[in-house]
Amino acid sequence: MNDSTEHPLHDALHAHVRESGSDTAGAHLVGLADGALRVARRRQWLARAGVGVVAAAVVATAWVAVADGTTSRAHVVQPATGDGTGKATPVSLLPVTSSVERACTQGSDGYTVRATATHPAFCVHTDRAKGMADVRVTAAKAGKSTVDGTWQVEVTLSPADRTRFAALTGSIAGAPVPRNEFAIVIDGKLWGNPSVTSSITGGRFEIVGAYVGDLSSATAHDLAHRLNPR
Template sequence: MNDSTGDLLHESLLHDTLHTHVRERDGDAGAHLVGLADGALRVARRRQRLTRAGAGVVLAAAVATAWVAVADDGPPRAHVVQPADRGDAAKATKVSLLPVTSSTEGPCTQGDGGYTVDPTATERARCVHTDPAKGMRDIRVASATAEKSTVDGRWQMEATLSPADRIRFVTLTASLASAPPPRNEFAIVIDGKLWGTPAVAQSITGGRFAVVGFYGEDLTRATAHDLAERLDPGR
């Protein structure tokens, strides 16, 4: 029996005893004793409820706290295990959306700031240059998903921008829409790698962009999911 249960039993016995005593007496003194007995019982019950609630709090706290003994057999220290702080916004991979200034055949020259697109069976290597100063650099998307396109069935990664970045994206794409190729394109750069250069026909107001592959190399299911997991702060 714990202390709170013992206190409640004691107060209950006192309550019943006083009520029995009062039944044998009349007058204001008896009514006063009844009031005291009822009040004591209410206090005891409230104390027991708080004790039970406190035990629940202690149990929950024990999940996040581990006790370790010091080496010299001294009193135990509390080693607090912090809850898993996802830190999603800090850990999610950043992406840059940069206006394309040129796209020429052949690999980029080392140190010229361009992005080399490796050759494929149908395309030669290319060098893509961008204008970082006019683009959206090192942003984190609000969400990212991997899915099959409803148009051609190819795997793609679709990212959704935050409300603030959506406004910037509208401005960026609007400035590209009227430019001749390839300056009507923006480069999707993730971890320093070029993932695509979509062409823009008009300003994009939906706040989303997709990676579908580049120069004849489609995304696979694995690469689409891997890219989504790296970008999505909620995963």
Template sequence: MNDSTGDLLHETLLHDTLHTHVRERDGDAGAHLVGLADGALRVARRRQRLTRAGAGVALAAAVATAWVAVADDGPPRAHVVQPAHRGDATKATTVSLLPVTSSTEGPCTQGDGGYTVHPTPTDRARCVHTDSAKGMRDIRVASAKAEKSGVDGSWQVEAKFAPADRTRFATLTGSLASAPQPRNQFAIVIDGRLWGAPTVAHSITVGRFVVSGYYVGDLTSAVAHDLAQRLDPGR
């Protein structure tokens, strides 16, 4: 008897046992178990057919998303096999929040330490300089998620701080709030790239900031989700 035939026999016996068990029970849980038993038998029969056809890889993909029932005194529970994480918290991308000292039209001169904001059909290129000594450098955020803005529907990434960095951020933004343009802005720098320079009107004490791009619409859905994943790979 090969493995496929043995698996089918096992699933058939399990199917019959669950049906017998369900006859002794009433209600939604019993009906749910019937469905699971029938589904398990269908999967087993399909596995046998695929094995005979040499389609083991296709079977692995089908089984990876199968529901597994746990028959006990409580309601049926479900488990879905998830793909492996792309990273872990120790490999999270860091972010630096730096006070803006100047913002001028045109690209930066090579080697001047500024960040070039590339032009769009409606905006010219800009060169933004920052004060790294007074900012927050290489911070790992507590969490990050991609979402649509409730204002204009564009994609953005909301990042939240750990408690200690939350206090530092409130102090930083409070010191910028009363400064004239553009020194009332802070630059969001990730992977050596400027991702935005929000203007500050008051101390931000909520412990989070939003990456929406330097220009409106800079972030597509794919870019926003990738950025959130890199900032918080444990999600």
């Protein structure tokens, strides 16, 4: 087949459109046929050039033809993320009630933070009833700290959750350590327990990991992607 030869799918769909006489559905089918022809020609060119066709592992694009009068569009298929429902992963912001330097006992409702070469393991307990459970944020962005260059995820809350967050942080700001901390819990895992000295009214906070420097570029970007609205 040379570049001027039509693809069999292209010919069949154009013939079907001519026979049916449907302007609405026909436009979408013709678009699909033309898209298929472009892909076939691109693959032929790559084969001649010795490049070959490589399947994209991260993002695949498919053309979707809709025969109900809606506009044909490109659909981007992303890797499976979030909670399996297609929605962004929620985050819980919970006031800390205690923190001890040992792993949580089996069956307890605490969150264990693993030991590292420089830090011992510790167990954090929270008060879920007084916290903000399963919040879906309005934005999450991965980036490097301007202070120490470590990776972090900056999270922005909705106006309603911003008010709740200001009240939560204001209520624990004057408490002694560790009750002046709030736990950031995502998918049942503790991602940080920052302390506060006053109410946080801007509706933003940063996730740096249980220990500063925990996040890499990959984990920060993955977490931001999971938290962001779809």
